Amino acid sequence: xxxxxxxxxxxxxxxxxxxxxxxxxxxxxxxxxxxxxxxxxxxxxxxxxxxxxxxxxxxxxxxxxxxxxxxxxxxxxxxxxxxxxxxxxxxxxxxxxxxxxxxxxxxxxxxxxxxxxxxxxxxxxxxxxxxxxxxxxxxxxxxxxxxxxxxxxxxxxxxxxxxxxxxxxxxxxxxxxxxxxxxxxxxxxxxxxxxxxxxxxxxxxxxxxxxxxxxxxxxxxxxxxxxxxxxxxxxxxxxxxxxxxxxxxxxxxxxxxxxxxxxxxxxxxxxxxxxxxxxxxxxxxxxxxxxxxxxxxxxxxxxxxxxxxxxxxxxxxxxxxxxxxxxxxxxxxxxxxxxxxxxxxxxxxxxxxxxxxxxxxxxx
Amino acid sequence: xxxxxxxxxxxxxxxxxxxxxxxxxxxxxxxxxxxxxxxxxxxxxxxxxxxxxxxxxxxxxxxxxxxxxxxxxxxxxxxxxxxxxxxxxxxxxxxxxxxxxxxxxxxxxxxxxxxxxxxxxxxxxxxxxxxxxxxxxxxxxxxxxxxxxxxxxxxxxxxxxxxxxxxxxxxxxxxxxxxxxxxxxxxxxxxxxxxxxxxxxxxxxxxxxxxxxxxxxxxxxxxxxxxxxxxxxxxxxxxxxxxxxxxxxxxxxxxxxxxxxxxxxxxxxxxxxxxxx
Numbered sequence: 001x002x003x004x005x006x007x008x009x010x011x012x013x014x015x016x017x018x019x020x021x022x023x024x025x026x027x028x029x030x031x032x033x034x035x036x037x038x039x040x041x042x043x044x045x046x047x048x049x050x051x052x053x054x055x056x057x058x059x060x061x062x063x064x065x066x067x068x069x070x071x072x073x074x075x076x077x078x079x080x081x082x083x084x085x086x087x088x089x090x091x092x093x094x095x096x097x098x099x100x101x102x103x104x105x106x107x108x109x110x111x112x113x114x115x116x117x118x119x120x121x122x123x124x125x126x127x128x129x130x131x132x133x134x135x136x137x138x139x140x141x142x143x144x145x146x147x148x149x150x151x152x153x154x155x156x157x158x159x160x161x162x163x164x165x166x167x168x169x170x171x172x173x174x175x176x177x178x179x180x181x182x183x184x185x186x187x188x189x190x191x192x193x194x195x196x197x198x199x200x201x202x203x204x205x206x207x208x209x210x211x212x213x214x215x216x217x218x219x220x221x222x223x224x225x226x227x228x229x230x231x232x233x234x235x236x237x238x239x240x241x242x243x244x245x246x247x248x249x250x251x252x253x254x255x256x257x258x259x260x261x262x263x264x265x266x267x268x269x270x271x272x273x274x275x276x277x278x279x280x281x282x283x284x285x286x287x288x289x290x291x292x293x294x295x296x297x298x299x300x301x302x303x304x305x306x307x308x309x310x311x312x313x314x315x316x317x318x319x320x321x322x323x324x325x326x327x328x329x330x331x332x333x334x335x336x337x338x339x340x341x342x343x344x345x346x347x348x349x350x351x352x353x354x355x356x357x358x359x360x361x362x363x364x
Numbered sequence: 365x366x367x368x369x370x371x372x373x374x375x376x377x378x379x380x381x382x383x384x385x386x387x388x389x390x391x392x393x394x395x396x397x398x399x400x401x402x403x404x405x406x407x408x409x410x411x412x413x414x415x416x417x418x419x420x421x422x423x424x425x426x427x428x429x430x431x432x433x434x435x436x437x438x439x440x441x442x443x444x445x446x447x448x449x450x451x452x453x454x455x456x457x458x459x460x461x462x463x464x465x466x467x468x469x470x471x472x473x474x475x476x477x478x479x480x481x482x483x484x485x486x487x488x489x490x491x492x493x494x495x496x497x498x499x500x501x502x503x504x505x506x507x508x509x510x511x512x513x514x515x516x517x518x519x520x521x522x523x524x525x526x527x528x529x530x531x532x533x534x535x536x537x538x539x540x541x542x543x544x545x546x547x548x549x550x551x552x553x554x555x556x557x558x559x560x561x562x563x564x565x566x567x568x569x570x571x572x573x574x575x576x577x578x579x580x581x582x583x584x585x586x587x588x589x590x591x592x593x594x595x596x597x598x599x600x601x602x603x604x605x606x607x608x609x610x611x612x613x614x615x616x617x618x619x620x621x622x623x624x625x626x627x628x629x630x631x632x633x634x635x636x637x638x639x640x641x
Contacts, residue, residue, distance in 0.1 A: 060541050080544035087545040093538035097560050106556070107546030158547055 009069045011036040011194055012057070012162055017066035019052050026052045028218035029066065034194060039185065040223075041197045041205040044215030045241065050198045053215075054164050057196065059083050071161050081110075086160035090167045092151040094139040100150050101126065101135040107158035125153040128187060145176050152184065156191065163188070163195045169204060181207050202242045206230065214238045231287070236358040239285045244317075246286040246328050249360055252276045261357065266323060267302040272355035285356040288317065288331035292349055293340075301349040304328060306342050320348070392620075399613035410614045424618070427594040430512060430584070431577035435524075437517045438573045439566065442524035446565070447558070449525070450532035464522050472519055476586040479515035480506055483587070512588045519583060520576055524569040531565030532558075564634045571630035575623045595619045 010033035019027040027049045034040045042050035055061035057068055059080035067076040075083050094103050101122050108118045126132045129149035134142065139150060148168055155163060168184075169177045185208050188195050199205050205212045206226045213223045214237070222234035233239035240247070250265035255278055263270045263282060270284060295301040304320035315331050318340070322328035330348060340346065402409055414420045449460045467475070482488045483506040493499040505511040535558070543553040581596045593601070595615050602612030 058541075058545055060544070080541070081547050081549055083545075084547075085545060087542065089538050089542060091536060091538055093536055093542040095539060095542075095557060106543070107548070110543070110546055110548035110552050110556075154542075154546065160545075 009072060010034055011038075011071060012196070013069040014053070014057065015066055015069075017053060017056055017063045017068070019049070019056065019061070019064050026218055027056075027063070030215075030218070030220055032213060032220060032223070034196060036194055037192045039188060039195045039197065039208060039210045041199055041209040041212045042215055043199055043202060043205040043212050043242070045200055048215040049218040050200075050215050051166060054087075054166055054196065054198050057162070058085050058087050058164055060087075084161040086155035086158065086163045088148075088151045088155050088163070088165045088168045090170060092147045092168075094147055094150055094154070096138075096140055098139065099135070100131060100137050100139055100142070103139055103150055104154045104157050106154065111158060121157055125157045128156075128191075129153045144171050145180060148172065148180060152187070156193065161194065163193050165195060165197045167199055167201075169199075169201075177204075178207075184208070206242070212242075214241060216241070233285070233356065236283050236285070236360070239283075239356060239358065244288050244327075244329065244331070246288055246291065246330070247326055248284045248322070248328070249326060250282055250284055252278050252280050252282060254278060263357070266326075267304065267328075270300050270302070270355065271352050272300075272357045273352065274357040276357065276359070281360045283358045283360040285358065286350050286354055288329045289315075289333070290350050290354040291330040293330070293332075293337050293346060294349060295347045296349040296351075299349045299351045300355060301347055303345055304348050305345050306340060308342060309336065309340065395613050395616055398609060399617045402610070410610050414611070414614050414618075423593045423595055423598050423615075426592060427578055427596070427619075427622075430509065430516070430594065431574050433509075433513045434516045434520060434577040435570050435574045437513060438521050438524040439570060441517065442521055442569065443528060443562075443566070446525045446528035447532055447562075449529050450535075451537065464525055468522055472582050473586070475519055476515060476583050479511070479518065479587060483511040483515070506587065507589050507591075509588065509592070512584055512592075515587045516577055516580060516583050519580075520573045523572040523576065527569040527572065528562055528565035531562050535561050563637045567630050567634040567637060571626055575626045578622055578626070579619055595622075 012032070012034040014030060014032040017027050017030045017032075018025070026047075030049070030053060032040070032053075042053060044050050052061065056063045059075070059078060063076065067074055069075065070083070070085070075085075095106065098106065104122045104125055105118050108121060113121075122135075123132065126135055129152055131146065131149050131153060134146065134150075139147060142150065148171075151168070169180060172180060181204060197205075197208060206229075209226055211223060212226055212229050213220045214229060214233075214235075215221065216235075216237045222229060222238045224232075224234075229238060230243055233242060239245050248265045248267065248270070250263040250270065252261055253264045253269065254262040255276070256262070259273050259275050261272045261274055261276060261282075263272060263284060265284065272284065274282075276282060304322070306318055307321045308319040310317040310319065315333050316336055318330045318332070318336070320328040320330070399410060400406055400408060445460070445464075449457060449464070452460055483504070484490070485502050485504040485506075487506070489505055490499070490502045494502055505514070539557055539561070540553050543557050544550075548556065578594075579596045580594075581600050584592065584594055584597050585600075590597075590601075595618060599612050599615040599619065602608045602615065606612075
């Protein structure tokens, strides 16, 4: 489809952003539109180009092609200090020679604000991140979580149009990370800040985002709400990367009526919906919590041998014997049916509507 | 237990301590003693005589002035190089390091003679400036203060670059990027982030270069000659040519006092700067 000239630019509008380092193409013409006040995550494995995209938006890196628009103006050619784009770095990058308050005041001083506005602004943002008591401390004396709070306050204090966050939680332990995620999300919502967040942690992306852009090999494979990304992954990569899944390879055996497929797999025939020609190789995906023990009429039912039962507190995972690269697992919230044990052959079922189908290579 | 281990470890320093005591501390003590003894026993007459002579003040002025300019020039040239070296990657960094360290293996005398060739009336600089029309006719830079400063800076430059380089290496490059995203201009970033963080390196580099420039002997001997005296060349002349041990020991002690105060002052300064960082 040709690009529509009349298409109005979004608040943050990235068009055809490309970047290569040497022979390696890191970004392959990425489009991304973010609305005002929205929280969008760039989710993907390391090397997928997410940090490169973030640095291009911040002006710390020049794209080979494409342009970036923010609030109606093209900012691609502007240096970072004229962009009004704040960044929270993975290492926080706090100024070690300054106190907490001086760090937060840095941007205000740099922009030439006068002292009568700087002090109350610094006080306000330190209060928002619960760091008022540490105002006069050296940043070197702070814990990781406290440093992160200061980094957020410092970036927000100058009132940027857009806030970029580069894996800001990766250095924190799990418990603290979860608290900070919810806290930061609330803070940004209250301030109405537009934010783009880079992470390789799918849980983090699901918890925090209004929308998630799943990135792979320099492209966005899917851009949608966390709910849709999880329930209806658009590509096999999105299925594999976000959340757990049962994945089976198969071949379309027959097509009935309006896209009803019959797929041959190692576990027998499986029914699904989709548009595929008979004979095409496909990958079948099912979320483990959509599967249940026991046979069900009108659903896919297969027999599988239990390999392991993994207790995880609030949920229990049952892994079944299956091929390499073809995980077959079922997740139950409450208790397992009695007398289940590894080695047993049991019937497992899931509804046809929960059966996701993706094109797969011809390899068996 | 760790105290006991430390005590035993201390014996490892014995060879160095013994060596320094014999070849350094004892002669130094003898020198100090010589500077405060006259034919009639202990006296400060040599110092009062020295300080009452206007020529001595000119020598001290020469020494400090040359050392000051050499330090300043080394800093101005060396600072950007140190930053570039610390931020360079791969082959570029290796090349820069080699380019700086390799000349250290060439003796000072050789370098000074090389500078003689460059600074002569028919030398490279003179010819270049005449050819480009800046100078109307060839001039001699050799045996001038400018020539001495340029030549000495060349010799001492690595000692300015290395301490600054090692400090910059430890600074997270994200810091200046963070400054940029906060709206700080490149100059503001330099003034408020890079400069304060590299100050300890600047202080120790300057202390190195200044104390070496104050006490250099070979370079001024070859590049400016006898008509221009510094404390170090005067000390040398007193011993070697004039056989005036009283004068030589006096100037040597004054030189020593200057050098020691630079070390003490810069240690204090970098500690103070370090604390405030």
